[in-house]
Amino acid sequence: MKHKEAAPVADICLLLEGTWPYVRGGVSSWIHQMILGLPELTFSVMFIGGQRSAYPSRRYEVPSNVLHIEEVFLEDATRPTNTRAAPRVADPQQLLDLYRFLHHPDAPEPELGERLLDCIAQGRLSLDDVLRSRASWEVLSEGYRQHCADPSFVNYFWTLRSMQSPLLMLAEASRNMPQARVLHSISTGYAGLLGCILKQRWNCAYLLSEHGIYTKERKIDLAQATWIAESSGQALNRSLDAGSGYIRTLWIRFFERIGQLTYNSADNIIALYDGNRQRQIKDGADPARTQVIPNGIDLPQWSRALEARAPGIAPVVGLIGRVVPIKDVKTFLRAMRGVISAMPQAEGWIVGPEEEDPEYVSECRSLMASLGLEGKVHFLGFQRIQDLLPKLGLMVLTSISEAQPLVILEAWAAGTPVVSSDVGSCRELIEGGSAEDRDLGLAGKVVAIADPQATCAAILELLRSPRRWQAAQASGLLRVNRYYTEALMLQRYRDLYKAAMENS
Amino acid sequence: MAGIGFELRKILSRDSYTATLHAYVYAGLISSGPWVLSIISVMLVGIISLGLVIPNSLVGQFLVTVTYLMATSLILTGGLQLYFTRFVSDRLFEHKYEQILPNLLGILLLVTLAAGVLGIIVLTVMFDQPLIYRVLVLSNFVVLCNLWLVIIFLSGMKAYNRILLVMLVGYTLMVASAYVLSFLKLPGLLLALLIGHSALLFLFLYDILREYRAEKLIAFDFLDRRQVFLSLLATGFFYNFGIWIDKFLFWFNPGTSNIVIGPLRASILYDLPIFLAYLAIIPGMAVFLVRIETDFAEWYDRLFRAIRDGETLQHIGQLKTEMTLSIRQGLLEICKVQGLTVVLLFLFAPRLLDWLGISSYYLPLFYIDLIGVSIQVVFMALLNVFFYLDKRTVVLELCVLFAVLNGGLTLLSMYLGPSFFGYGFTLSLLVCVLLGLHRLSTALEDLEYDTFMLSAR
Numbered sequence: 037m038k039h040k041e042a043a044p045v046a047d048i049c050l051l052l053e054g055t056w057p058y059v060r061g062g063v064s065s066w067i068h069q070m071i072l073g074l075p076e077l078t079f080s081v082m083f084i085g086g087q088r089s090a091y092p093s094r095r096y097e098v099p100s101n102v103l104h105i106e107e108v109f110l111e112d113a114t115r116p117t118n119t120r121a122a123p124r125v126a127d128p129q130q131l132l133d134l135y136r137f138l139h140h141p142d143a144p145e146p147e148l149g150e151r152l153l154d155c156i157a158q159g160r161l162s163l164d165d166v167l168r169s170r171a172s173w174e175v176l177s178e179g180y181r182q183h184c185a186d187p188s189f190v191n192y193f194w195t196l197r198s199m200q201s202p203l204l205m206l207a208e209a210s211r212n213m214p215q216a217r218v219l220h221s222i223s224t225g226y227a228g229l230l231g232c233i234l235k236q237r238w239n240c241a242y243l244l245s246e247h248g249i250y251t252k253e254r255k256i257d258l259a260q261a262t263w264i265a266e267s268s269g270q271a272l273n274r275s276l277d278a279g280s281g282y283i284r285t286l287w288i289r290f291f292e293r294i295g296q297l298t299y300n301s302a303d304n305i306i307a308l309y310d311g312n313r314q315r316q317i318k319d320g321a322d323p324a325r326t327q328v329i330p331n332g333i334d335l336p337q338w339s340r341a342l343e344a345r346a347p348g349i350a351p352v353v354g355l356i357g358r359v360v361p362i363k364d365v366k367t368f369l370r371a372m373r374g375v376i377s378a379m380p381q382a383e384g385w386i387v388g389p390e391e392e393d394p395e396y397v398s399e400c401r402s403l404m405a406s407l408g409l410e411g412k413v414h415f416l417g418f419q420r421i422q423d424l425l426p427k428l429g430l431m432v433l434t435s436i437s438e439a440q441p442l443v444i445l446e447a448w449a450a451g452t453p454v455v456s457s458d459v460g461s462c463r464e465l466i467e468g469g470s471a472e473d474r475d476l477g478l479a480g481k482v483v484a485i486a487d488p489q490a491t492c493a494a495i496l497e498l499l500r501s502p503r504r505w506q507a508a509q510a511s512g513l514l515r516v517n518r519y520y521t522e523a524l525m526l527q528r529y530r531d532l533y534k535a536a537m538e539n540s
Numbered sequence: 541m542a543g544i545g546f547e548l549r550k551i552l553s554r555d556s557y558t559a560t561l562h563a564y565v566y567a568g569l570i571s572s573g574p575w576v577l578s579i580i581s582v583m584l585v586g587i588i589s590l591g592l593v594i595p596n597s598l599v600g601q602f603l604v605t606v607t608y609l610m611a612t613s614l615i616l617t618g619g620l621q622l623y624f625t626r627f628v629s630d631r632l633f634e635h636k637y638e639q640i641l642p643n644l645l646g647i648l649l650l651v652t653l654a655a656g657v658l659g660i661i662v663l664t665v666m667f668d669q670p671l672i673y674r675v676l677v678l679s680n681f682v683v684l685c686n687l688w689l690v691i692i693f694l695s696g697m698k699a700y701n702r703i704l705l706v707m708l709v710g711y712t713l714m715v716a717s718a719y720v721l722s723f724l725k726l727p728g729l730l731l732a733l734l735i736g737h738s739a740l741l742f743l744f745l746y747d748i749l750r751e752y753r754a755e756k757l758i759a760f761d762f763l764d765r766r767q768v769f770l771s772l773l774a775t776g777f778f779y780n781f782g783i784w785i786d787k788f789l790f791w792f793n794p795g796t797s798n799i800v801i802g803p804l805r806a807s808i809l810y811d812l813p814i815f816l817a818y819l820a821i822i823p824g825m826a827v828f829l830v831r832i833e834t835d836f837a838e839w840y841d842r843l844f845r846a847i848r849d850g851e852t853l854q855h856i857g858q859l860k861t862e863m864t865l866s867i868r869q870g871l872l873e874i875c876k877v878q879g880l881t882v883v884l885l886f887l888f889a890p891r892l893l894d895w896l897g898i899s900s901y902y903l904p905l906f907y908i909d910l911i912g913v914s915i916q917v918v919f920m921a922l923l924n925v926f927f928y929l930d931k932r933t934v935v936l937e938l939c940v941l942f943a944v945l946n947g948g949l950t951l952l953s954m955y956l957g958p959s960f961f962g963y964g965f966t967l968s969l970l971v972c973v974l975l976g977l978h979r980l981s982t983a984l985e986d987l988e989y990d991t992f993m994l995s996a997r
Contacts, residue, residue, distance in 0.1 A: 123993075123994070167993065168993050168994060169993075170986075170989060170993075172993065173988075173989045173992065173993050177853055177988070180853050181853065181854075187850070187851070187852050188850030188851070188852070189847075189850065189851065189852055189853040189856060190847065190848070190849075190850040191850055193992055
């Protein structure tokens with residue numbers, strides 16, 4: 037153990053919450069891409085999961101430059117480890133700080149966060165203190181009397197407990213983690229919090245990359261959550277409105293506060309695109325420490341696709357994505373009605389798996405029938421997009437929510453202009469972010485969300501005007517080559533890591 | 541003791557003086573029934589046989605043998621009683637009714653084997669009495685050990701009238717057969733005892749067999765460590781050991797005792813007053829049962845339902861206050877009723893002892909024993925409340941303390957001389973009750989903290 041602490045074993049310690057190597061998805065493949073793309077660096081990984089049973093097997097092969105994987109599950113947090121011995125006398129001030137920082141209605145001052153973090157990182161406040169000490173009970177019940185608008189004490193009690201204990205559990209579990217030179221967490225939340233704790237302990241540089249905005253996503257989850265009522269049994273059902281409302285407020289407050297802690301602690305705060313960077317600043321990130329590193333694609337892989345493209349503009353409009361409500365396939369169908377009325381030779385292709393939401397798929401199919409689009413619009417299911425993209429004259433994205441969709445970059449790499457709804461970074465991508473970027477011109481067209489008429493008009497405009505179409509294709513190719521290559525993304529992170537290692 | 545609480549509440553809800561009296565008489569009989577009825581009937585057997593069994597010293601031998609049988613069987617099974625009571629109530633709580641009967645038979649088998657082997661060893665090594673005496677003592681010992689385990693089911697059963705009837709039948713049978721068999725001298729009396737207790741045992745067993753279904757004959761789930769609490773074995777042992785230690789000390793101190801039969805010694809000086817005094821606890825026991833099983837149990841239920849069902853902390857606090865109040869009232873009432881009994885007995889004791897033909901030499905000891913056994917009622921009430929609150933360590937602590945103090949202080953009182961006899965017993969109970977009250981007060985103060993933060997889920 038001493039040996040481990042003496043010399044850092046890995047260059048970068050990645051802090052991952054519910055993603056790589058157990059779950060497939062955008063963030064996970066990005067992490068995999070990073071680890072493979074930076075073979076000269078070594079990594080250690082701390083994986084944070086909710087329930088052990090939710091992660092039965094690894095979905096990614098662990099590359100050889102990953103030296104260590106530590107796993108910790110939040111479900112272990114609320115189980116008292118030692119029920120026999122009497123709980124030790126805890127410092128009431130520390131527990132009061134914990135309550136004050138996480139749950140008090142008034143926003144806490146940053147110094148309080150610093151103090152709390154130090155106290156958790158150094159182990160002065162233990163999980164057992166939170167779970168079993170008298171001081172903890174007193175702070176909890178006093179907080180209930182002062183602020184709780186939920187009538188049920190049991191709900192309040194278990195809510196606070198399931199917020200507080202993971203913090204301490206993570207702090208204790210991370211003691212097993214061999215020291216690394218640089219910390220890098222791929223979200224705020226628990227992973228971000230762990231970063232704060234480890235930074236305090238290792239005194240090293242700490243990078244934060246956010247693909248989505250964790251706190252915002254949690255708020256959406258909470259707004260839809262049914263588990264809030266379920267977790268506490270029948271008790272709550274009676275007072276669902278008043279009760280769960282307060283419990284929700286408590287959870288949102290909790291995620292906001294630990295997010296704030298992470299923003300305060302991270303040395304570099306990286307967003308995928310400027311829109312998210314603005315959001316981070318709004319949520320309390322110091323603008324000086326924020327920056328944007330967009331995702332990139334592996335361009336050499338796409339040269340064949342570009343060559344495969346036939347000359348001229350194919351009258352084929354494609355939507356690439358899973359057939360689910362968030363992609364808003366219905367708006368695409370309505371837009372295609374207009375397109376086909378004006379250009380009878382046009383076709384619409386919907387490319388993507390249909391297993392996830394069969395009900396939505398059948399709604400889409402009957403909408404297609406009622407719009408009279410049979411034979412004109414085709415559901416193609418899952419396809420290899422390297423083969424498919426060269427056949428499209430235009431790619432359309434009607435999503436109601438995206439971050440930085442790789443499929444736009446891929447469409448450009450295959451020489452396909454893009455019409456997209458104004459979500460996530462889509463406008464920044466298509467119209468350009470910085471001044472030089474803007475000078476590259478429009479790589480397609482941005483339209484409002486759920487606006488079939490505007491979408492239809494944009495499609496027709498591009499398909500019918502070879503000059504504009506050529507210009508869009510050229511600026512798309514130029515833009516993806518200049519700003520959105522994998523090599524560029526990796527180089528930016530390589531530089532960041534290098535600088536961080538020198539600072540540590 | 542959910543069954544009796546329900547029954548008592550039903551009677552009390554009729555809300556009249558006779559109904560209330562009825563409830564208390566009921567409770568008195570149920571709570572002190574087997575215990576007090578045993579003392580009375582054994583004494584009755586003794587009194588009846590005084591004229592019939594010649595010489596009279598044989599009656600003394602009988603009484604002493606019975607006392608030893610009671611003491612040793614209670615100490616031997618005391619731990620198992622608590623241990624098995626908890627096992628049974630946990631299974632009832634889980635609605636696993638089919639497990640009850642096979643496990644009862646399992647534990648009875650074990651107890652029979654253990655008591656039999658132990659009895660045979662002791663009786664062969666330490667006794668040189670006729671074989672018939674030794675066989676009868678052995679059978680009585682085994683039957684008593686079994687009876688103590690069967691009796692724990694009584695309070696959970698609803699047919700109280702039937703229980704009382706069975707007791708009446710059993711003890712009548714005992715007294716009657718003693719009368720009939722008295723010509724057989726000592727073996728006859730022991731046989732009568734055996735007949736009486738066996739009748740009780742088998743009649744109760746019959747009732748239990750009828751009440752619980754079972755899919756198999758015998759089971760030993762109670763040996764599974766995850767389903768039981770081992771500390772209860774120690775608690776039950778120390779409680780019973782504590783109750784008898786002072787008597788044993790007097791019996792085996794040559795200065796205060798004399799040989800009665802075989803290795804068995806008795807201390808007439810010490811024994812008679814305390815057994816008489818035990819008869820005086822009936823009113824206190826009745827009050828204890830009514831108060832704890834109705835008021836307290838009801839508030840206890842409401843409190844923990846409120847906690848589970850997600851009431852406010854304020855409401856939980858109010859219910860706790862009510863529950864605390866019900867404990868305080870219960871203890872106060874026990875003190876009042878038992879106090880009144882003691883005062884009355886203080887006044888009438890000289891005449892009573894005179895009437896029973898007992899020397900007034902015993903009076904001071906009788907007085908102090910009266911106070912002692914009255915405190916014991918409070919002690920038992922406290923232990924019961926602690927069991928409700930699941931404070932097993934506190935109960936263990938109190939029982940061990942009681943055993944140690946009773947042993948130590950009794951030795952001290954023997955050293956200090958006859959005028960201090962009985963003070964050891966009474967004083968040790970007093971200390972335990974005071975400590976128990978202190979512990980109770982802390983336990984109630986910390987109730988919410990303990991419930992939420994310390995009970996493992």
